[in-house]
Amino acid sequence: MMHAIVIRTRKRSGISGWQQRISRKELKKCTFWRSVLAETLGTFMVVVVVLGSSCLGNRTSRSDSLLPVLAAGCSVVSLVQCFGEISGAQLNPAITFALVCARKLDLLHGMVFTVAQCVGSICASAFFYLSMPTTVSNQMVTRVSSEANAGQALAMEIFSTFLLAFTIFAVDDRRRRDLSEPGSLAIGFSLIAGSLSAGQVSGGSMNPARSLGPALVTGIWEYHWVYWIGPILGAFLAGGSYEFFFASSASREKLVA
Amino acid sequence: MMHAIVIRTRKRSGISGWQQRISRKELKKCTFWRSVLAETLGTFMVVVVVLGSSCLGNRTSRSDSLLPVLAAGCSVVSLVQCFGEISGAQLNPAITFALVCARKLDLLHGMVFTVAQCVGSICASAFFYLSMPTTVSNQMVTRVSSEANAGQALAMEIFSTFLLAFTIFAVDDRRRRDLSEPGSLAIGFSLIAGSLSAGQVSGGSMNPARSLGPALVTGIWEYHWVYWIGPILGAFLAGGSYEFFFASSASREKLVA
């Protein structure tokens, strides 16, 4: 049963001209698969950018870790503008989960989007694993730093995903009231800030799909649970706290209920 | 006595529908605590980002100091968009003080916000102090560089906070006339510029709350007064000079009075 496709900026686009001649159902179907493809392609692009900018070359100084972070943030700014109207450009199972919990996305979309994101990430990882030299493939996996333990990594993943998801909920909420600040930059910059703060402890994944791909391809599953529980918990907390306390529509009634 | 809550972009939001049924007083109360929580959470996030991106890892070259600066600037761009409409996203006792002096914020809000910001920073610092290895905690404190003395550090803190606060006042003033430039970027970028210019002398704190948290947690109070007097003086000068000379409503009468 598929009803009420709630994509974020849907209302603005409108349905013009010839499109009304197609039956409503077919249009929905088409819109649905388009958004699934957008999530797959978008996650594929983000993961290729992250792996490409972090894998090759020698790391001589610590500021080299800036390159993949900057590349990821910049690609997200672009992809939010590319896919924002099509699928919401979530590109992240943790964000999708939080949107489902906040009833901004129905369950069917949530599940299909999560699968699509994982498929995109696995394709990107497989592409790198097959084409690049084997010394590279070990650098693809997000790991807990040797200076830190799993608990610290979990805490930093929760925090950094909280920052990212909180920004996404705020931008989504704010967008309806048509202010002039660019939301895509806020999202990309919160990703950069979160990645830099968590980078030295957990690698700054903030995205279960991004961690799943390389882990599946290389077979390195060490502390992999950190990169699922951390982001999902962080995004869930961010979505909950934003919707209940800070959203423009948040109300005493919601708090009581 | 609590009257006339003057939050910056309040006028735009409007009070729609069911909200009118709640008594006006309760709504004010709710809005008030929401803004206090926003300041606490926002300052917590900024301080975690700054400490997380500056603490761990070896500093091999000077350009490593770019990482925490960039992380702070990017997080501020995001948080200004998240909390801008809720509390003004001041996240800084020096800015709050200047807004109170400029009569843009009443005294009660100013005091509660300052406490909220300090609580947020202390929580973030305690989290790092308790969870990270002890070698890290010494790096959390903002210090006067060994190449410079307290007077130079004070001057750079005054200057860099002046730049930040001046931008905040200008963006706030400009926003009312609805131009299309993104103010959140101006604020975040002025923070990056100020941090980079003061970084080599004073660490580029520009925020008494950010310096208080680590000092309280580690017990290192050396030159701590620099990080209160510098930013507060800088923000006060910026607010005064903007309001009297440069604001669109600045007038001869104001200068005379």
Add this chain to the structure above:
Amino acid sequence: MMHAIVIRTRKRSGISGWQQRISRKELKKCTFWRSVLAETLGTFMVVVVVLGSSCLGNRTSRSDSLLPVLAAGCSVVSLVQCFGEISGAQLNPAITFALVCARKLDLLHGMVFTVAQCVGSICASAFFYLSMPTTVSNQMVTRVSSEANAGQALAMEIFSTFLLAFTIFAVDDRRRRDLSEPGSLAIGFSLIAGSLSAGQVSGGSMNPARSLGPALVTGIWEYHWVYWIGPILGAFLAGGSYEFFFASSASREKLVA
């Protein structure tokens, strides 16, 4: 035969006042040569920026490769705002080719623009070759990394140009519906992301004109075909996939036809 000059944001500018007195044909001619000059000058500027920021100085750490990437991205953000309304600010034969294929640009414009871009790049390269010491000129050419082979470089060029061209098509499509996100930043940031991801393998050219100039001037043609086939294929795929699947006007009919 020259008819129907279709420059992107033409409709907005309007033809006011005295201009109507000039014959329509002359105006077209003037607009045409202005856009050709814009492409030449824009490509000249991008290539000077890239060569200037990458050539001189010793490369001690890998993060030095950030400088030319950042310079290129920043200059593109500026140039898209400078020339966006005049010629579309394509600055890249691969993008021009994709726009011709998508019937957003007629063939005559496409061919003249491609020549103009190559001329701009050759002038910039010649300027550097003649004025700078000879040790520099070898660093101007985009090369396949010694860690990788031509196939890997081709794949990364296809991918990174796909990301760039996809963003350009999305921004162009979105612009018509007047949203508030800044498209020039999306384009510049996708260039940064693509360059950083491909940089270690192929040098991250993404632009046949940028590779042609230094190759012609220095006479180093090794793997030059990679920098023509890769970007053109990537841009073609991006244009095709965007227009058929993701464009707001994409329809079942287009897919069938």
Add this chain to the structure above:
Amino acid sequence: MMHAIVIRTRKRSGISGWQQRISRKELKKCTFWRSVLAETLGTFMVVVVVLGSSCLGNRTSRSDSLLPVLAAGCSVVSLVQCFGEISGAQLNPAITFALVCARKLDLLHGMVFTVAQCVGSICASAFFYLSMPTTVSNQMVTRVSSEANAGQALAMEIFSTFLLAFTIFAVDDRRRRDLSEPGSLAIGFSLIAGSLSAGQVSGGSMNPARSLGPALVTGIWEYHWVYWIGPILGAFLAGGSYEFFFASSASREKLVA
């Protein structure tokens, strides 16, 4: 004789309420001195940011030169938003000269602004010279690189200022037609691109005032003429080419005249 103060975004601000009661002449006087003060203060801030981020600390790798460039670009983005409506935020004698030539600014304003910018820069340099250790003061001066000669430095200064000034003219022209791209970012990013491309040859000054201050304070006048002739020529060429060929109001008649 002072008439027709033509500040860029003047038309938007409007003259409301009580202001009409003041005599028109006094208001003009007030607006004039406000804009002069804005130029002094703005140039002071830019030069402090540049000197502060470039002076102290050891330069171990080439990517350290990114810090002052980034600081300058970020501060310009902020200051364009702060002072854009007050004085146009030129902050640069070369830009002021080009605006006077393009008849966008009357001669009196041009001369007073130039003096104001130089005063701002000299104050900033004197502040650093007096307060910082003497080893620092030698690093404040923009110099021709030992790898290059004066002619190359002149060429790079002309080019990089051309890029900056061209962007300023384009943003100014575009702004009147109310598009949604943020012009302050275009200007700041063109400064970053220009600085990075010229940085290895001439230090990337692009601003005679920025070079005058440290030269006057330290007494190092070597190749100082490069930093006046280069930027002024570059800005003049940019202004001329934009106004005659690319401006939306550029016409055949202008070309003939």
